[in-house]
Amino acid sequence: MDDNIHAPTVASGPASGPTPRDLSKLSMPDLMQEKERIEAELSALSSVLESHGVRMTSSLTTFDGFPRDDIDIAQVRTTRVRIIHLRNDHKEVMKLLEKGIHAHFANLQNAQGAGPTMNGTSVPAVAQSPTNNTALGTPFAKVNSVVSGSPAEQAGLKAGDAIRSFGHVNWLNHERLSKVAQVVQENEGRAVSVKVCRKDGTDTATELDLQLTPRQNWGGRGLLGCHLVPL
Incomplete structure (x- = not known):
């Protein structure tokens, strides 16, 4: 028989990601692309866990301590590890995006200078909240x-x-x-x-x-x- 009850309904994706990059050197557009890529992979990996009927915290053993025989334990563990890595990468990307946006608007405000003058006195430009x-x-x-x-x-x-x-x-x-x-x-x-x-x-x-x-x-x-x- 070709049927395999352990075969997932969704491909698991790579067990390990590409060579780690220095995210701090990426441009804002590249960071946005990385954010979308990570979220897409997280969605796919979540589907893998769902196909097995488990979550990140689901037990992989029976009540008496034996490995469950209704799931591919090795694949579930590999998928969970990948999800943890991706979640950490996502947090780092979001921090860099926020930092880059604040820096961008700080530069805009500096470029605008002190703003118009009133009675010969410089009037500071009103800072906009990002x-x-x-x-x-x-x-x-x-x-x-x-x-x-x-x-x-x-x-x-x-x-x-x-x-x-x-x-x-x-x-x-x-x-x-x-x-x-x-x-x-x-x-x-x-x-x-x-x-x-x-x-x-x-x-x-x-x-x-x-x-x-x-x-x-x-x-x-x-x-x-x-x-x-x-x-």
Whole structure:
């Protein structure tokens, strides 16, 4: 028989990654590509564990201490080790991205100089918080649909809105929108700040800061009543 009950339904991917690179020497675009690569591999490896019916903390032995015979223990262990390495790499990439963004805006402020003068006195330029800057608020998701009477509609969300931030979640840390779902679950009944960019028929963009309160029993499915798609 060709059937193998131990064969995973998803390929496990490489057991070890390529030769480690000095991430601190990567450019911002390269760091973003590395971030996407790591997240894609983490997603694939999570599927491997799911195909075996285990998680990172699931026991690999039976109640009496014998190795389980319903899973490929060697592959599960190898996959877990790889996931741990990738999670550490992801944290390092995110730190470098944040550091690079802050440095970028610091350079912009220095280039702008002291700003205009008033009665012969130099007026310092007002420093912008990076979290409020358009570049840091790069849209990472779009509202695909909004249900009538839903919390999303009551907050003012409309189909076509581009999401810049959802609570503390932004383009750097949304992890394929999984963090948005986490914020929604953790804030049921509490208002969450959602920053959106909305374009009208003339392509004029309007920046909005909406307050969205996830809740049940509004008459429809889910806590929001809208569908978000990643950009």
